[in-house]
Amino acid sequence: MTTLVIATKNAGKAQEYRKMLAPHGITVKTLADFPAIAINENGTSFEENATIKAKTVMQALDLPVMADDSGLVVDALNGAPGIHSARYAGDHDDAANNAKLLHELAGVPDDQRTAHFHTTIVALKPDGAKLVAKGRVDGRILHERQGDNGFGYDPLFFIDSLGKSLAELTADQKNAISHRGAALRDFMTRFPEWWRA
Numbered sequence: 001m002t003t004l005v006i007a008t009k010n011a012g013k014a015q016e017y018r019k020m021l022a023p024h025g026i027t028v029k030t031l032a033d034f035p036a037i038a039i040n041e042n043g044t045s046f047e048e049n050a051t052i053k054a055k056t057v058m059q060a061l062d063l064p065v066m067a068d069d070s071g072l073v074v075d076a077l078n079g080a081p082g083i084h085s086a087r088y089a090g091d092h093d094d095a096a097n098n099a100k101l102l103h104e105l106a107g108v109p110d111d112q113r114t115a116h117f118h119t120t121i122v123a124l125k126p127d128g129a130k131l132v133a134k135g136r137v138d139g140r141i142l143h144e145r146q147g148d149n150g151f152g153y154d155p156l157f158f159i160d161s162l163g164k165s166l167a168e169l170t171a172d173q174k175n176a177i178s179h180r181g182a183a184l185r186d187f188m189t190r191f192p193e194w195w196r197a
């Protein structure tokens with residue numbers, strides 16, 4: 001059994017990675033297991049922030065560490081909230097973030113509410129070996145919340161081909177199409193070589 005440290009405080013992300021990595025024989029530890037580690041997420045891109053998270057925790061533990069920086073990119077808002085998705089409305093508060101997103105998009109018609117979720121995964125080893133993987137999922141922003149599953153902006157993110165929001169999908173259905181699922185599948189194609197090297 002392999003144990004992988006993921007530099008996240010987000011319980012929703014952690015749960016998704018646990019479910020996706022279990023079939024690979026990988027168990028997950030997160031910052032919930034190492035609460036003393038503080039991360040200053042002050043980068044200017046998803047990759048920079050993921051690298052900061054992975055590097056901070058890798059140096060603190062002297063272990064290989066994976067990190068995920070992700071966000072919602074809304075076309076009508078010139079890419080906002082983007083790398084600021086977690087604290088769009090000030091605090092790390094999903095309900096307030098969703099309310100702000102709806103407010104910013106008030107009056108914007110359906111065909112201009114296109115958006116995507118992005119994930120960049122960065123994994124670092126103490127010897128410096130780095131692995132980067134990316135994924136995205138396209139959709140549009142609803143006018144009100146729909147569904148109770150998932151986390152973050154999931155209740156406002158509608159997938160036309162499924163006729164459902166991300167919050168109306170099961171965990172397995174979301175992982176099959178999500179930005180995080182796509183990034184992890186990309187990551188896993190190169191993970192064994194990175195882990196062993």
Ligand SMILES: O=P(O)(O)OP(=O)(O)OP(=O)(O)OC[C@H]1O[C@@H](n2cnc3c(O)ncnc32)[C@H](O)[C@@H]1O
Binds near residue numbers: 010069070085097178
């Ligand atoms: O940095 P860590 O500790 O991993 O946790 P975080 O929640 O701060 O994570 P990010 O910095 O990557 O910010 C991403 C934000 O984007 C949103 N987000 C990311 N992935 C999402 C998903 O799958 N569904 C809904 N919202 C998501 C959500 O608001 C997250 O807080």
Ligand SMILES: [Mg+2]
Binds near residue numbers: 041086
């Ligand atoms: Mg964060």
